[in-house]
Amino acid sequence: MMIELQEITKKYGSKVVLDDISEKIETGEFFVILGPSGAGKSTLLKIMAGIEKPDKGRIIVDGKDITNLPPEKRNIAMVFQNYALYPNMTVYDNIAFPLKMKHIKKEEIDKKVKRVAELLKISDILNMPVTRISGGQQQRVALARAIVREPSFYLLDEPLSNLDARVRLIARGELKRIQKELNGTFIYVTHDQKEAMSLADRIAVLHEGKFEQVGKPDELYEFPKTKWVAEFIGEFPMNFLPGDIVGEDNSIEIGFRPEWAKIGGDLTAIVYSVEAVGENIYLFCKLKNKDLSIVILSEERYDVGDEITFKIIKYKKFKEGKLIS
Numbered sequence: 001m002m003i004e005l006q007e008i009t010k011k012y013g014s015k016v017v018l019d020d021i022s023e024k025i026e027t028g029e030f031f032v033i034l035g036p037s038g039a040g041k042s043t044l045l046k047i048m049a050g051i052e053k054p055d056k057g058r059i060i061v062d063g064k065d066i067t068n069l070p071p072e073k074r075n076i077a078m079v080f081q082n083y084a085l086y087p088n089m090t091v092y093d094n095i096a097f098p099l100k101m102k103h104i105k106k107e108e109i110d111k112k113v114k115r116v117a118e119l120l121k122i123s124d125i126l127n128m129p130v131t132r133i134s135g136g137q138q139q140r141v142a143l144a145r146a147i148v149r150e151p152s153f154y155l156l157d158e159p160l161s162n163l164d165a166r167v168r169l170i171a172r173g174e175l176k177r178i179q180k181e182l183n184g185t186f187i188y189v190t191h192d193q194k195e196a197m198s199l200a201d202r203i204a205v206l207h208e209g210k211f212e213q214v215g216k217p218d219e220l221y222e223f224p225k226t227k228w229v230a231e232f233i234g235e236f237p238m239n240f241l242p243g244d245i246v247g248e249d250n251s252i253e254i255g256f257r258p259e260w261a262k263i264g265g266d267l268t269a270i271v272y273s274v275e276a277v278g279e280n281i282y283l284f285c286k287l288k289n290k291d292l293s294i295v296i297l298s299e300e301r302y303d304v305g306d307e308i309t310f311k312i313i314k315y316k317k318f319k320e321g322k323l324i325s
Contacts, residue, residue, distance in 0.1 A: 001027055001152040002026055002185075003024070003153060004059070005022055006057050007020050008021040008054050010044075010047065018044055019209035020056075021057070021211055027185055028184065028185060030176065030179050030186045030188065031200065032187075032195075032204070033188070033189045033203075034191070034193060034203050035206035041189040042157055042158075044206070048076075049071055050066075061152060075152045077154050077155070079159045081157055081158045081159060081162060083159070089130065091129075092127060095145045096110075096113050097145065099112060113148060114126075119147070122144065125137060134167075135167065136163055136170070139163060140174075142159065143175070153184065153185035153187065154186045156186060157189050160175075161190075172195060193232065193234070200216075203215065205220065205233070220233050225323050230323075235277075236282065239291075241254055241256075241290055242254075245288075254316070258293045258294050260313055261292075261294045261295075262311055262313055263310050265310045265311025267309065267310050269285035269294075269308055270307055271283050271284070271302050272285065274304060279298050281302075283296060294310060
């Protein structure tokens, strides 16, 4: 199902939460809405679900205007952060519940539940109470309950945020696999940019009520349209220095990722912190009162207080907070 957002605006009193948002989401796309807490991500998802009404704008699904349809008429499935499972039911009954509400025949329900349980690899826990399974399993049950309805599209509101880091990593891979097998249209909200980068076909970065940039993960990383996106996207923010440091006009800023700098060169900085991340070492430095992060190989050794020299091998130019080249 192709979904089109047309000039979606939402206000709470005088505060504009969503400001004239327009975007097309393609059939079978994993579309991630990324932004900091309070950016309006969940509000936008609730408007798409029909839980809230926009003050202005329309939602079009395969050419049909669903803006004023109630949630139950939209044929959507929503998975929340807290999963919203029924604690007094088994895994099987939780998954079957939406089908029972539609008065589907028992044999058909059984067939659908077992098929989706196999897809999510939870067939072995169908008879267990949901209160006795792990957080990762509960997340799969919530997703199974959404999938079994065979909705037009899926809305997921930070469904992995309650999981610990290791389980979250596994769940991300499984979620992507499931979405591809279903060829489903997934719209996923998160504040975690690493999660967004690993899951998304495209990411919409929501900032101050607008989509600051929409694009593929590598596009946002390599070509951030604004300084704000450049600092928000990436495990560590993009570094910024005055342009004249590398022979550019001093009215611009140059931005470079930690891996776009190499040890040995004519720039000098002082290390104030060192952090190991796998095979890489991140040096946090100061150069003319500017904070920088530079990634080096683990074989190279530096300590706090060391002076380093480096060169920038790749960078982007920004003027007045916007990318110019």
